[in-house]
Amino acid sequence: MSKKDLIQQLEKEQNSRIITYVTGDRPPFATRIAGDVVPLLSRHLEKIGKSKKISLFLYTSGGDMLAPIRIVKLIRNHCDTFEVLVPYKAHSAGTLIALGADRIVMGKLGELTPVDPTTGHPFNPQNPADPQQRLEVSVEDLNSYFLFAKEKAGLRPGQMADVYKMLVEKLHPLSIGNAYRAYRMAKLLTERLLSLHMDKTKDSQKIKKIIKEITGDITIHAYPIDRDEAKELGLKIDTPKTSVEQRIWQLYEEYAMPMKLGQPFHANELLAGKDMAEIRHAGAYIESAEYSHQFTFTGKVQKTIRNNQPVVDMNIDSQSWVKIE
Numbered sequence: 001m002s003k004k005d006l007i008q009q010l011e012k013e014q015n016s017r018i019i020t021y022v023t024g025d026r027p028p029f030a031t032r033i034a035g036d037v038v039p040l041l042s043r044h045l046e047k048i049g050k051s052k053k054i055s056l057f058l059y060t061s062g063g064d065m066l067a068p069i070r071i072v073k074l075i076r077n078h079c080d081t082f083e084v085l086v087p088y089k090a091h092s093a094g095t096l097i098a099l100g101a102d103r104i105v106m107g108k109l110g111e112l113t114p115v116d117p118t119t120g121h122p123f124n125p126q127n128p129a130d131p132q133q134r135l136e137v138s139v140e141d142l143n144s145y146f147l148f149a150k151e152k153a154g155l156r157p158g159q160m161a162d163v164y165k166m167l168v169e170k171l172h173p174l175s176i177g178n179a180y181r182a183y184r185m186a187k188l189l190t191e192r193l194l195s196l197h198m199d200k201t202k203d204s205q206k207i208k209k210i211i212k213e214i215t216g217d218i219t220i221h222a223y224p225i226d227r228d229e230a231k232e233l234g235l236k237i238d239t240p241k242t243s244v245e246q247r248i249w250q251l252y253e254e255y256a257m258p259m260k261l262g263q264p265f266h267a268n269e270l271l272a273g274k275d276m277a278e279i280r281h282a283g284a285y286i287e288s289a290e291y292s293h294q295f296t297f298t299g300k301v302q303k304t305i306r307n308n309q310p311v312v313d314m315n316i317d318s319q320s321w322v323k324i325e
Contacts, residue, residue, distance in 0.1 A: 001250070002254075003020075003251065003254045003255070003287060003292075004287075004289060004292075006247060006250055006251040006254060007020065007057075007251070007287065007288065007289050008289055009247055010055070010057075010085075010244070010247050010248065010251065011289065013243065013244050013247060014053070014055055014083070014085075014105075014244065015052075015053065016051075016052075016053040016054060016055040016083060017048050017051045017053070017054050017055070017079075017288070017289075018054075018055050018057060018085075018288065018289070019041070019044050019045075019048075019054065019055070019056050019057070019075075019286065019287070019288045020056075020057040020058075020251070020255075020285060020286065020287045020288070021033075021037065021041075021056060021057070021058050021059075021060070021071075021284075021285070021286050022057075022058075022059045022060070022255045022259070022284060022285045023059065023060040023061065023063065023283075023284045024259050024261065024282070024283040024284055024295075025061045025089075025261055025262060026259065026260050026261060026262070026263055026264075026265055027265060028265065028297075028314075028316070029259075029265070029281045029282075029283045029297050030061075030283070031283040031284040031295055032060070032061070032062060032063030032064065032093070033060050033062065033063025033064055033067050033068065033071075033093040033094060033097070034063055034064045034067055035064060035066070035067045035070060036321070037067070037071070037286055037321075038067070038070050038071065038074060040286050040293050040321060041071060041074060041075070041286060042074060043291060044286065044288045044290065044291050045074065045075065045078040047288070047290040047291060048078070048288060048290065049078075050078055050079070051078060051079045051080075052079065052080050052081065053079055053080065053081040053082075053083060054075055054078060054079040054081075054082055054083070055083040055084070055085050055105070056075060056082070056083070056084050056085065056097070056101070057085045057087070057248070057251060058084055058085065058086060058090050058094055058097060058098070059087060059088055059089055059090070059094075059252060059255065059261070060089060060090060060091060060092075060093065060094040061089055061091050061092070061094075062091045062092030062093045062094060062113075063092070063093040063094075064093060065092075065093055065096065065115075065182070065185060065186065065189060066185075066189075067093060068093050068094075068096035068097045068100065068189070068193065069096070069100070069189055069192060069193060071097055072096075072097055072100030072101070072193060072196065073100075073196075076100070076196060081102050081103070082100070082101045082102050082197075083101055083102060083103045083104075083105060083238075084097060084098045084101040084103075084104050084105065085105045085248055086098065086104060086105065086106045086107065086110035086111070086112070087107045087109065087110065087248045087249055087251070087252035088107070088109045088110065088111065088252060089111050090110070090111065090112055091111065091112070091113040091222070092113055092115060092116075092221070093115075094112075095112040095113055095114075095115055095214070095225075096115055096189055096190065096193060098112060098235075099190060099193040099194055099210075099214070099235070100193035100194075100196050100197070101197070101236075102197045102236065103236050103237075103238050104230065104235060104236060104237050104238065105237075105238045105239075105240050105244075105248075106226070106227035106230065106237055106238070106239070107227075107240065107245050107248055107249060108227075108245065109249075110226065110227055111224040111225065111226060112224075112225040112230055112235075113221065113222055113223060113224065113225060114213075114214055114215065114221060114223055114225075115186045115189075115190060115214050115215050116183075116186070116215065116221045137171065137175050137176070137178075142167075142176065142180075143216075145163075145167065146160070146163065149163045183215065186215045187211055187215045187216075190210070190211050190214055190215055191207060191211055194207050194210060194211075195207070197236075206234040209233065209234055210233050210234050210235065213233050214233070227239060255285060258282060259281075259282055259283075267301050267312040267314050268312060270301045270314075271301060271303055271312070274303075275302065275303045276300060276301070276302040276303070277300070277301050277302075278298070278299075278300060279297060279298055279299040279300060279301055279314070279316065280296060280297070280298050281296070281297045282294050282295070282296060282297075283295045283296070283297055283319065286321075291323065292323070292324040293321050293322070293323055293324065294321070294322055294324050295319065295320070295321050295322075296318075296319070296320065296321075296322050297316055297318075297319045298316070298317055298318050298319075299314065299315045299316040299317040299318070300314070300315055300317070301313070301314045301315075302314075
């Protein structure tokens, strides 16, 4: 079946209107959740109209931390119940979108992750001569540094000043402040997204537990939170019946195959024995039964001889959302 057929079948099974949002994870065609999808998503929602239930089929490795709350609020304004379908990865910013849903339907391979934003140090202190090489700074890395000093090195509170001093000698103080600001933002966004469908008073302890786990206690950014663990955290997780789970996975594969999700890229594969080839690659999709939008990379790849050695040059000329008829 085509993607449109699968979407329509899922709509019948879930008694819902389906919108898919799939971002690519294959460099150099990788894409991320970002605010540029909001106007496109709005077009799909306006065409669908006010609905009792809207399900967002989501696959992503993450993205802009502020985009999820815009996406969630937009969708919730067009339905009574908002549901997220997770066939596989809904990482980082994708997890934030899922946290804003009334229900999260997770397949066997469905994964959420902690929300631990990283920020860039102005330069890599190990190689300051290269301004293009930035060092990622995570609040969890900073916390772990201080915990190591206390728990493993056995430093007393009065000795922690030296630990701070050593840190700021390696990292710019504003980078540390920026990382902490990102951490506070992640906590705030998590709370606000949960509060869209949970009672702040009645569910206050449950909300606090989820925030604590999602933004702090799980200290590995890519740690996979499966559906059983997500239930233990207190999230509203649905396990789909077998036929629905199969349909969700079929739809995922319809995206995974042409986008080659999770597969390494080699420019030579585009040439297929030729000296030059056109590039046209799908990096992301937003689709419904009504519309199809594709984020498309276009350009050229060419084999040349440089210093008596064969070299493959690749140039991306454009990358933009286009409507697929």
